[in-house]
Amino acid sequence: MAKLDSKIPQGSLSEKWTNHKSNINLVSPANKRMIDVIVVGTGLAGASASATLAELGYNVKTFCFQDSPRRAHSIAAQGGINAAKNYQGDGDSTYRLFYDTIKGGDYRSRESNVYRLAEVSTNIIDQCVAQGVPFARDYGGLLDNRSFGGVLVSRTFYAKGQTGQQLLLGAYSAMNRQIGRGKIKMYNRHEMMDLVLIDGKARGIITRNLVSGEIERHSAHAVVIASGGYGNVFFLSTNAMGSNVSATWKIHKRGAYFANPCFTQIHPTCIPVSGEHQSKLTLMSESLRNDGRIWVPKRIEDVKAIREGKLQPTEIAEEDRDYYLERRYPAFGNLVPRDVASRAAKERCDAGFGVNKTGEAVYLDFADAILRYGKEQAHVKGWDESDTVLVKKLGQEVVRAKYGNLFQMYEKIVDQDPYETPMMIYPAVHYTMGGVWVDYNLMTSIPGCYAIGEANFSDHGANRLGASALMQGLADGYFVLPYTIGDYLADDIRTGTISTDSPEFEAAEKEVKQRLEAFINNKGKHSVDYYHRKLGKIMWDKCGMSRNEKDLKEALRDIKALREDFYKNVNVPGVTNEFNEQLAKAGRVADFLELGELFAKDALERTESCGGHFREESQTPEGEALRDDKNFTFVSAWEHKGEPSKAKLHKEVLNYEEIEVKTRSYK
């Protein structure tokens, strides 16, 4: 494999994308009709890319494992989407969004990609409004904004706590228009099982029809992977149950480098684990930190009394509460970036101040916000501002309008009323910044194979800022990939339809079938979930919010041993040619068992702390993350060499031309 070439265009940062678009090869409309493109995944990135490619004239084949493209997990994103519109006139700009994203990512992302992201962000909002996405508006009829962690402006557009749903349904509708026209052929309930390479180029995929179990061959001139992140390697995460690493892992095993696998985002505001039966964790949007204040009791006696049920949080006086984010980070307060907020919660809970039975929860309190909004409303209406009952009622109405669905979700899960008592929250795995290595054109190290959205690594460095995932997914899908892919496909206008009868397809299909049959014939003694849970526990305990050399070495050993046990003893019921959820899951867990090891290897290699990756050996006296710019200002891109332990590290050195690399401070 050739050395890593990021293909960053020449010229000044602000002109790179414009110049690049003017200089890349184009495919004529007549020729686009002769070219097939496969898209795997229908989240924001996959759906928007499918729609745009089809509009441009390509023949698109799109695959999702769910029963409809509308179910992809982008739908669950709550808080919002960033864009440098500066509608609030608070000093926002493309440069500031770019700067915040680089800084938030702890100086471990590629400058040129991030600048492009900030540049196209404003188009996304225009586009979505034109599509009929119902963003929140003010009484003047204009779009409303709110603020998210790690920034000092209000640039987040939102639709209550369902922004991801509205954006995804927008992209889904754009796709539907093209499905109706026959330009996209949609394959629901299909899982990608492998990538097919012919003469070193990505030329198709092998899929399994999840209803009939049939193994199918699909060819194309290029393959786009938009299959999301791999947070489910932790078993418990805020990802959907079906979210998996398999598509990205399969292309990795076929030659695509996997970048920064250890860069994982642990989101600070999730509903705490309630017991052994837990199957997934639920996020409470970061937008809640606009109005909620995070605290634990100052006195350990109060913590004990709360755990024993003798004291209610509402009974603790103001001066006995430790608003630890406001205390430690006065400039950003409750709106520090996610990695910082998560570690701070862990620090308090490790010190014994956790407020639930397991000692792993802190409070997120809306009492002040309810009071503040209530008074404002009473004032506006000319009512008595000193009437506490009235003020509370009015305040609750405002909070309900802003966050109603989140509060309802909390109440259903925890069985407590968050309008009356503070929410309990704890960090949980949420997003993976790491992913498939891509160049400026979003092409992986396999020619003709692209990765977009959460599946790639490029824009968020070591920590993603809130409301930036939606922005990146749509930027990649609507505005970047559809143009950069043309540069590659311009060489393919004379290729013609690619046959699926070649030996390469034959061999890939055979391998897939053998793998599936091996699972069914194994007749072991433990279920797939048994192994997934065990893997999750190793990952959380040893590669979680803080990491050290000893734990990571143990993780490497434990994951390998677990994988060997899995292949020996896993029990997958049923047969291959039927609707068999356990079989589908077995394949996904098998891939997680390999990725987990590479994850730990990457974390061990990177002895610095940066963003979401906290190495205990590398911290300041105050316990803040300590970067090692001299030795680690690079992207770790891993090349597959048979098994994870043998993976070979390639380094893409990150050059900062515009931005001065500084210590990240939110104090």
Next chain:
Amino acid sequence: MNLTLKIWRQANAKAKGEMVTYSISDVSPDMSFLEMMDMHNELLIDRGEDPVAFDHDCREGICGMCSMFINGEAHGPDRLVTTCQLHMRKFKDGDTLTIEPFRANAFPVIKDLAVDRSAFDRIQQAGGFVSVNTSGNTQDANAIPIDKHDADKAFDAATCIGCGACVASCKNASAMLFVSAKVSQYALLPQGKIEATDRVLNMVNQMDEEGFGNCTNTGACEVECPKGISLENIARMNREYLTASLKD
């Protein structure tokens, strides 16, 4: 908690299905309904039996994939929740739970509790969109102010998750609530008004072709809808449809 589960088992679309009775013990009230089903499936797998197939994905009430008919109600006895958000504390020790798939001619069973709802996708493909290209060359997002009341109503309609509870709850298996939610979202926004005529005609036409029943205004759909989509949307769609028919 100890419970008796009566679950619809059907090997595939062509097989004949039946209710099968199981018992399950040590269910925690803090479990979600689907976690109870997971636990039951683990027990079945350990006993060498075929686990119960059911659709689920996000488990936070937004993807719309879970679809169980529990004790005669879509998504079970709780209000404004999907099956994945239903918790076992809503049931009592010793209860018998009857668990069936969402039933409708237009939703054929795939296996056990999983049904095929692709008819919903086809209705959306017939007109559930604004015909604007994704080039980014649209006007500024704030160029057309939209009355907040209309924007909020459009949002409320747009929160439909496409789960099909409305169809499963309706004695006619009508999809009017689902279709009207999308028609309403666009009808309320200036961006959607331009092709409102074609949209409502095409979507209703496709709905009829898929074999969904007619609406007789019983309102069961609104009661069972996990997102609280209002019947007002059906009224709006009828108005849109009538207007469009007269124009046509």
